[in-house]
Amino acid sequence: MPLHWKLVIDCADPHRQADFWAAALGYDVEDNSALITALLESGYVSASLVTEHHGRRAWRDAAAVRHPDDPVDPASGTGLGRRLLFNRVPEPKPDTKNRLHIDIHTEADDRPTTVDRLTNLGATVVRHVDEPAGSWSILKDPEGNEFCVH
Template sequence: MTQASAPQPVPTPTVAPLHWKVVVDTADPHAQADFWAAALGYLVEDHSPLIERLLGLGAVPPEIVVESHGRHAWRDAAGVRHPQDPYEKESGTGLGRRLLFQRVPEPKTVKNRLHIDLHSGGGQLETEVARLTGLGATVLQEVNEPSGRWVVMADPEGNEFCLH
């Protein structure tokens, strides 16, 4: 008879942790950035100092730039970042918790394989559902199981997320 072996410790990574961001394909990066900034309490990144410098140097063509919130922005990308996380002042790019929205030509056609879970404060689920639907989200399903209660929602472009 063999004895059960003792649990093995999980190895410690030998590489430095990687910086990451979640990138969302979208038809309208600026509308999505506005929705998610409001939903999460994040800030829409201000890339205008970098864009203005690059335009002034002739390094980028003016047709890849639009105006958003009264400032220059990339036509095909917009980001949001946590207000307390560091960011590069020269580019406006967040260095911490961040979502980037990039324009793609094709529409969303199937369920997400990755989604964001939002966690409301205790007893605030209905209040948060109302707030998020007021921002443009829709309720897809209300789930009430022994393991918990949450609401499956979609952002204005149909990307699913869960609100707990």
């Protein structure tokens, strides 16, 4: 039986990263406010673990995005399918190439438009690659994580 998984990305600002990647992929930022409110009211979590983002309660040190067509747990707001989870960590990203990265696929003639859209969202272009095996663009998200646009 296949296992359920999500991609977890360490970062300095999980909400900024979630906003970027939701816009980049057409995903939804998860809304965990109902769960957070219930946990605060029951005393299970402290207010120090919570912030406000987009006018609703959110976890201070974590945010996630989910594919809009996948199911959601109504009690927690957690996506039950394709997800990216962003966790705040104290150390900065090492100035080395990622060992794992996201590839975004577009139609070949849409790649320049997609790259422009992503740079307007806060990505930076590292370089464009044109090889016999194909062509793609390498970008960095707002925190310097590399990803490719094919």
